[in-house]
Amino acid sequence: MRLFIACELPEELTEALATTSAELRECVRGRYCAPDTFHVTLAFLGEVPATRVEEIAQLMEGALAGTHAFTATLAELGHFGKSADATLWQGFADPSPFRRLSTAVRGALASADVPFESQTFRPHVTLMRRANLARAGQLPVPCVERGLVSRVTLFSSVLSPDGPTYTPLATVELA
Numbered sequence: 001m002r003l004f005i006a007c008e009l010p011e012e013l014t015e016a017l018a019t020t021s022a023e024l025r026e027c028v029r030g031r032y033c034a035p036d037t038f039h040v041t042l043a044f045l046g047e048v049p050a051t052r053v054e055e056i057a058q059l060m061e062g063a064l065a066g067t068h069a070f071t072a073t074l075a076e077l078g079h080f081g082k083s084a085d086a087t088l089w090q091g092f093a094d095p096s097p098f099r100r101l102s103t104a105v106r107g108a109l110a111s112a113d114v115p116f117e118s119q120t121f122r123p124h125v126t127l128m129r130r131a132n133l134a135r136a137g138q139l140p141v142p143c144v145e146r147g148l149v150s151r152v153t154l155f156s157s158v159l160s161p162d163g164p165t166y167t168p169l170a171t172v173e174l175a
């Protein structure tokens, strides 16, 4: 199974991100992410045997026990990759609470020899993939909103040409 661990987002943030995404549609071509799939990936595990799911859910729960929910404020747009074929995202004013969660989760995975992508953590919400920014006009000023981040979920991901389907397998409610 293809697995990742991510923060889910409260309605206030999802709505603001969806508004920004709708404005982007006016000026950027690419593949838009559905608002009901918006999330902040903390750790990407990739293919893992289904027999390890229970263990991974417990590692996630242990790593986050006693961790508090926090208010996150949306910030600027940014992109990864080439401007003609980019992943376009919106970031946060203060990445540090997300970084603490990611460090805790990744530490627990590492201590149990569960492999994950160890690239530098840059908390973001992906709005578009395959975005052609080279041919885009002026990007809109993104909506900025605050909301309480209180859920971390282990998801499975099934890829398809119509976009990925994420299925929640286990969730931690932050204190």
Ligand code: ATP
Residues within 6 Å of the ligand: 002, 004, 041, 043, 044, 117, 119, 126, 129, 157, 158, 159, 160, 163, 164
């Ligand atoms: P698609 O791959 O069809 O564009 P997707 O990227 O949303 O869809 P997945 O590839 O399953 O679906 O990724 C799930 C989450 O993990 C996404 O937030 C994605 O950005 C992140 N992710 C995927 N691959 C990696 C990777 N190699 N390193 C870090 N994060 C990754």
Ligand code: MG
Residues within 6 Å of the ligand: none
């Ligand atoms: Mg992907």
